[in-house]
Amino acid sequence: xxxxxxxxxxxxxxxLKERQAAGEVSAEDAKSELKKMMLRDEENRFWMLGGKTGSxxxxxxxxxxxxxxxxGQEAAGAAPASAAPAATTIELEPARPAxxxxxxxxEGEKAETLCRFCHSRMDEHDAYCRFCGASPKAGAVRQExxxxxxxxxxxxxxxxxxxxxLGGLGLVAGVVLGATFGIFRIFGDLxxxxxxxxQEMRGKFLGGLFFGATGAIAGFIAFAVLGLLLGLLFxxxxxxxxxxxxxxxx
Amino acid sequence: MLDAxxxxxHTVAFYRLFAAILIDLIAFFAISLLIxxxxx
Numbered sequence: 001x002x003x004x005x006x007x008x009x010x011x012x013x014x015x016l017k018e019r020q021a022a023g024e025v026s027a028e029d030a031k032s033e034l035k036k037m038m039l040r041d042e043e044n045r046f047w048m049l050g051g052k053t054g055s056x057x058x059x060x061x062x063x064x065x066x067x068x069x070x071x072g073q074e075a076a077g078a079a080p081a082s083a084a085p086a087a088t089t090i091e092l093e094p095a096r097p098a099x100x101x102x103x104x105x106x107e108g109e110k111a112e113t114l115c116r117f118c119h120s121r122m123d124e125h126d127a128y129c130r131f132c133g134a135s136p137k138a139g140a141v142r143q144e145x146x147x148x149x150x151x152x153x154x155x156x157x158x159x160x161x162x163x164x165x166l167g168g169l170g171l172v173a174g175v176v177l178g179a180t181f182g183i184f185r186i187f188g189d190l191x192x193x194x195x196x197x198x199q200e201m202r203g204k205f206l207g208g209l210f211f212g213a214t215g216a217i218a219g220f221i222a223f224a225v226l227g228l229l230l231g232l233l234f235x236x237x238x239x240x241x242x243x244x245x246x247x248x249x250x
Numbered sequence: 251m252l253d254a255x256x257x258x259x260h261t262v263a264f265y266r267l268f269a270a271i272l273i274d275l276i277a278f279f280a281i282s283l284l285i286x287x288x289x290x
Binding site: 168176178179180182204207209216 | 275
């Protein structure tokens, strides 16, 4: 059993409860959010957190029963307080394996509509799933947006660390360029723009040191500003077109 | 060609350049580390 998924849902549940306690989410909204947190394990059993108890319940085909997904020990008990879709009265059709589905299609059976979220059977024109209450449309959008386990998606970049990092890069470049300017005759007559006292340092070790330091500060500021602009552009692009997605090796 | 480049690199001006770059970099990295240390 994928313990990680259960832990993730528990985290979401905690967050939801905190938001509800803070008054950010109404009881009704919390209930509907909780319905969306339903999980299906490898054995096609549905798991859900109880709205009041915060403990796990499993749907055994006819009723919700308290169970421990980590130990696999099931215990008899009442249905969860928030298992609103009156689970006992609703027929649950667990999702069929793909092979079986193909078989059915081959036999000429009418293709059935499955809820995108909990995979239970839906009538063709149902606006909401009778089992989990999710809207097929909303479910579809949510699934598209959520990257799978071996993918990461960039949503935005934090500006300050990006500015500091690029600023550091600019600092190194500024030191090299500045020190070269302080010792050799590059950038033409630019040196004559500086006061005579500084012009006299030119070509000496002190000139390299002074212009290196000046170049470092200038490079840091210039690259930090560049980082700020790039970060803002990236965030704006992510906001409009959604961020790039990367596959990672798990 | 290589000899000419090596000769150029071994001039006093280049020694000054390398020394200035090295000292500046060390100074700025040290300052950055100090800022980081006292910022936390």
